[in-house]
Amino acid sequence: MRLPAIGALVLLLAATSASAQVTLVTNAAPPPRVDVIPSDAWLCRQVAGDLDESTLLGQAILARYDRSPAHDLIDRVQFRRGDRHLGEAIAAFAADGTGGVIYVSDSTDGGTLLHEATHAMMLRLTPDDAEREITRLMAADSAGQIDADVVDLARRSFTLSFAASADPQLWGLVPMVLTSAVFSDNSNAGTLARLVHATDSAAVQLEGNVSKGWGRATVADAYDDAAAAHWRYAGIARPEWWTWQEERTFRLIGEAVAYERAKRCVAGN
């Protein structure tokens, strides 16, 4: 999930154009000649004005960045208008069976599409690679090696999706609980480790947005369901050791990876 820049209110605008004639729109210089292979930064700085353009730009980004094991994301991932799927986000990725969907607003930039494409890729990683990514990011965070703005954006995106896993009656409360738990923790842990710690207890106490049919279900149960959907999408049997906690932590570090990649791409490095 990607959030708008602070202060920006992103509205879902009028219907997309049905025109088959699709061009990528650039805000600055005229587009390069068609025989020139665009740079990564050029792709990430493009702005797509409707769903057709978002699909073309998103597919170009998937084709270029797909590091998933089978390199088949371009066939597996669809682009749809976000509408009610987005909430406060400007774009979101959701696993849908063995495929995935990137939900976009009417106007979307390449950096945002790379952010969501990163989620689409990471959820296809093998269990060992996923665990390695968790270890790598948690270590980088505790060593202060991740940019503070990236950590903060990851914290906010994760907190919102954690809240969305809770009973709707708690939606207003959960972000406050997590945020204050993170900032009142006076250990030397990094922000990501603090969030893991805060959610370890919160997730098993707070009622979730799923019904298990046997009564009370928690946010931890919602992450357990998300884990099942994740491994179905990956096409890999869920490892026994992959509990709701691994899923929670993997979703959290996934936000940091996605924001970092998009930031680097837009900056051209």
Ligand SMILES: [Zn+2]
């Ligand atoms: Zn995200």
